[in-house]
Amino acid sequence: MQTSEYQFLVNLNNTQGDLRGTGSGKDPAWNGVWVSSVSRQGTLTNNTDTDIGYIIEVAIPWAQIGVTPSSGTRLGAELVGDDSDAGGVYNSFDWAKITGSYAQPNLWKQIQLVGNSPTPPPPPPALPVWVSPSMSRVGLTGAPGATASRTSTTAGVSS
Numbered sequence: 001m002q003t004s005e006y007q008f009l010v011n012l013n014n015t016q017g018d019l020r021g022t023g024s025g026k027d028p029a030w031n032g033v034w035v036s037s038v039s040r041q042g043t044l045t046n047n048t049d050t051d052i053g054y055i056i057e058v059a060i061p062w063a064q065i066g067v068t069p070s071s072g073t074r075l076g077a078e079l080v081g082d083d084s085d086a087g088g089v090y091n092s093f094d095w096a097k098i099t100g101s102y103a104q105p106n107l108w109k110q111i112q113l114v115g116n117s118p119t120p121p122p123p124p125p126a127l128p129v130w131v132s133p134s135m136s137r138v139g140l141t142g143a144p145g146a147t148a149s150r151t152s153t154t155a156g157v158s159s
C-alpha cells in the first residue's frame with residue numbers, strides 16, 4: 001500500500017484499528033483521529049440466541065487521509081466484513097469481491113465526490129435588546145470582586 005492509502009478497522013466492541021501504507025507494506029503504528037459507533041442487534045460470544053446483525057458507522061475527517069474534498073474527486077474504497085460465528089468459520093464479504101488480501105488498492109471500488117461543500121451557517125442574529133421601563137430605573141453597581149448592590153432611582157409616591 002502507498003502512503004496515501006489507509007485501512008480503518010472496527011470490531012463489534014467498537015475497538016478501532018488503523019494502518020497507513022508505507023510504500024512497501026502498511027504501518028499499524030500510524031494512528032488517525034476518527035470516530036466510530038457500533039449498534040448490535042444480537043449478542044457476542046453467545047450462540048444460544050439468534051443474532052440479527054449489526055450497524056457500524058465510521059466518520060473519518062478528510063484531513064486524516066490527506067484529501068481536500070471537491071466535486072469530481074475520485075477515491076478508491078473497499079468495504080469488508082469478516083464475521084466469525086460458531087466454530088471459528090469466517091463468513092466474509094467485501095464490496096470489491098477481492099480474492100486474497102484486501103490490501104490491494106488497485107482492486108478497490110472507485111467512488112466520486114459530487115456536489116459542493118456545505119456553506120457554513122450564517123452567524124446567529126444578534127439578540128434583541130429590550131429594556132423594561134421599570135428596569136430603566138434599576139441597575140446594579142459594584143466593582144469587580146465586590147458584591148453587587150441594587151440601586152434604584154424610583155421616586156417615591158406621596159399622596
Ligand SMILES: [Ca+2]
Nearest residue numbers: 018028030031
Ligand atoms: Ca494504528
Ligand SMILES: [Ca+2]
Nearest residue numbers: 043046047051
Ligand atoms: Ca449471539
